[in-house]
Amino acid sequence: MKYIVSAILWAYGLTVFAILILLSIGGMYVLPEKQGHALVRFFMRWFFRLILIPVKIEGKENYHKTESYIIMPNHVSFFDAPLVQNLPMRLKGIEDESHFRWPVYGLLLKKYGNIPIDRTSVRSSLRSLESAFKMATDGMSVLVFPEGTRTRTGKLVEFKKLPFRFVKENNLPILPVGFSGLYTLNPKSGFIISPTSLKIKIGEAISSEFIQNHSIEEIMELTRQRIEGLIEKP
Numbered sequence: 669m670k671y672i673v674s675a676i677l678w679a680y681g682l683t684v685f686a687i688l689i690l691l692s693i694g695g696m697y698v699l700p701e702k703q704g705h706a707l708v709r710f711f712m713r714w715f716f717r718l719i720l721i722p723v724k725i726e727g728k729e730n731y732h733k734t735e736s737y738i739i740m741p742n743h744v745s746f747f748d749a750p751l752v753q754n755l756p757m758r759l760k761g762i763e764d765e766s767h768f769r770w771p772v773y774g775l776l777l778k779k780y781g782n783i784p785i786d787r788t789s790v791r792s793s794l795r796s797l798e799s800a801f802k803m804a805t806d807g808m809s810v811l812v813f814p815e816g817t818r819t820r821t822g823k824l825v826e827f828k829k830l831p832f833r834f835v836k837e838n839n840l841p842i843l844p845v846g847f848s849g850l851y852t853l854n855p856k857s858g859f860i861i862s863p864t865s866l867k868i869k870i871g872e873a874i875s876s877e878f879i880q881n882h883s884i885e886e887i888m889e890l891t892r893q894r895i896e897g898l899i900e901k902p
């Protein structure tokens with residue numbers, strides 16, 4: 669029975685997602701970039717409402733609209749991408765280059781301005797990160813998953829060092845974010861959907877001053893501690 673229910677939920681959810689993506693693409697073509705991004709965030713908030721998954725956000729007081737951050741959340745599920753758009757801020761992200769070849773969704777990624785990354789090539793990864801970090805200006809934040817890949821256990825996996833090297837070089841503050849409930853909803857490579865509530869918790873930013881005065885390893889460790897402290901359930 670759970671397989672039948674999950675199949676129905678996937679069919680319904682993907683249909684809703686596709687419709688909202690098409691509407692988002694249309695909006696991005698006719699609206700200025702800032703308003704287009706706001707429209708995408710609006711539709712992605714409605715995506716979770718339409719599939720009856722409640723989303724709660726805490727910690728909005730920990731960010732300032734005029735400041736640019738490197739946003740670092742835990743990487744859990746297929747639903748990370750729409751969930752991150754529930755964050756109340758302008759942001760662009762780094763995404764696996766294969767996603768840009770997906771029908772419809774790939775077109776939105778290109779129009780939205782996300783940066784493709786080839787994880788099999790160090791040189792390509794360097795170029796992608798360099799391009800992404802250059803966008804972190806004038807209140808635009810950049811999303812980076814420090815794990816680089818989705819967890820298979822619900823717990824944080826080892827962080828990649830490369831993004832923190834760019835954080836250090838550019839001296840940008842890190843905004844740690846914890847996603848709770850995504851692993852329960854749908855783990856990596858899993859078919860079963862188990863409806864549950866989701867929570868996004870925004871933590872205290874790791875300041876540019878701290879980043880300037882500490883090693884990459886110390887910055888990674890503090891970021892990991894902050895994200896772990898924000899996750900309430902897998």
